[in-house]
Amino acid sequence: MSIEIKLEALFMPFFYRISPLTLAILFSFPAAADNIEVIEVRGENHKHSEDIGAVDRLLREQGVDFSSAGGVSALPVMRGLMGDRIKVLIDGTDITASCANQMNPPLSYVSANQVQTAQVVAGVAPVSMGGDNIAGVIRLNTIAPEFTDSSQLSWRSGGISAEYRSNSDAQVYAADARIANDWLSFSYSGSFEDAKSYEDGNGERVLDTLYRAENHAITAAVKDDEQQLAVKLTYQAIPFQGYPNQYMDMTNNESFGATAIYQTAMGNSDFSAQIHWQHVQHQMGFFTDEKPGMMPMDTEADDYSYQLRWEIPLASDHQLRVGHEFFDYRLEDWWPAVNGSAMMGPNDYINISDGKRQRITGYLESERAWSSQWLTSTGIRVERVQTNAGEVQPYNRMPGMMGMPNLDAAAADDFNNANRKQSDILIDVSLLTTYAFNDQHTLSIGMARKNRAPNLYERYSWGRSPMATTMIGWYGDGNGYVGRIDLEPETAHTFSLSYRFLAENGLWDIELAPYYTRVSDYIDAEVIGEINRSNEPAGERNVLQFTNVDANLYGFDAYANARVMESGRFGDWFMQGKLSLTEGERHRSNEALYQIKPITASFSLLQQWQNFENTLSYEWVGEKDDVDTRRLENTTASYGLVNLSSRWRGDNISVGLSVLNLFDKYYEEPLGGVSIAEFKANNAAGFRQLAGAGRSVNLAVSYVF
Structure with a gap:
């Protein structure tokens, strides 16, 4: 797949306040043509029948990195920013991670075979693509109804796929089916995945990396000449998923969801409306002797939303987008008492009670093609974000061992006496422009101001005991975290360039895309204490409280x-290369931010010959030595991995064979966090970095009918 960066995103690092004059200047540049959406997209992938399993493999091809977590629940990272700093939209809807460790992020609710198109916008997206993010947008579309020309309801298409991976003994199965006529369409897509813990390059088992997951979706759609209505119902079940870099594991995640999208023409404009609901029941605990323990944690949550959108053509080369959106998120998070435990009882620990996060927003975006060479897009989005939470309680109010104070009891009293209701006004502004000097040279400039309000766990996690604090945090670092009610929203000002040169003969091209982002009130952490959940000096960790920094x-x-070559005998040969560098640091002090990926480079040689597609790739990752000392982040050594893959495609069937990490190289994941599972098995070893997977031979088969 060829990936092109047309326009990154967006912003002026010196727009710290948006005045009426600034807005007037921005809107004097009315904006880009209908195809501007493609111009912004850093990576775009369309469905292949053989795409199955977790979507992270699909998105890695488009430049998204991942912070290690469970087998299907890794957290996306873009340009050094992780988790919900990235807006993940599935069919245009928000899904919130409902877990103190973000074990059920949005990407875990969809499998690769369900994805019809995937788009990645690096930097900051146009305001119509979503707010409440500062890092960019990942947009997955799974709703794509197909109709026929006949009134007779008939079979449209279907497919089954399977894959086996030798490392982790993983088995993945997927199925798709569609029936339709000229006004009615039904489709089903689902997947099942099961894996044991994988082995590293030394042949050692990486503890607690086993998992099992399934995702299912049924979509029905009706249409006439002027309108269309599509309704999708989803179900997910993850009975277990190991998290080597967390103190807890997932012991169940069950979710039901519904999305309805209505589209119609209104005069000369297009109107769309959609509503969404998702309910999740989530449990954490322990299920494997690879990381034993005894403690349950329960979460129930609901996402509700509606979105209204108008697209109004002001001229053949000038389009206006107007939108209004409402999102309502509700959360209950409690830790049931453990029978017979003096510390974890006799009451349930109420972590977040009646948690609420509501967003109401409106946006205006103008696009215009000034000529065949010059496109611009400007937009503004205004959001009001309100959060609140009810009163909480500790397991008990008994003094600690040897008369030590009950930290959680005192913290609960302080929390219950505090004013917990918070309200923030967020103003996003974007300006994008692309100018093609000629067929060979294209320059894109993006500038934007983007905002993200704190999530409920950042604001309302209140416990202070070692056990309570280490249950909070999605960083995989082994530290404990405490929330802060009065956190300010993050405000990012980004400026980026993208220059592309295409050779006159069209045989090669290069692209350079530098960027700079200044984040005011970046939500980081400060050390407020130390903990050690072992008897070994190597078990020391920090207690951190969320705080705002620049x-x-x-x-x-x-x-x-x-x-490289076109040959009837040897096929067509291509080369692809990429080099990426990200630096992240606190303003003024220049102290490193957490989980910044070191410099990376990759090179691929591809051959397309008859029905075969063969790839040899090499990925090099540099040494990670700029680390976050507050989080006690580990350094990692540089490494290089070689991968081989081959796929044969026939009319209805495709067969793929790949060997990942061909030379069985041992390496540590720079974004992997620490292996808490290994630490629990051997406290004296301390918190080592999570090791990556060793060699795996993978076989995949897909059949379309």
């Missing part, structure tokens, strides 16, 4: 593509 993130991406 931060800088900057770097560049460089891409190169070339057609």
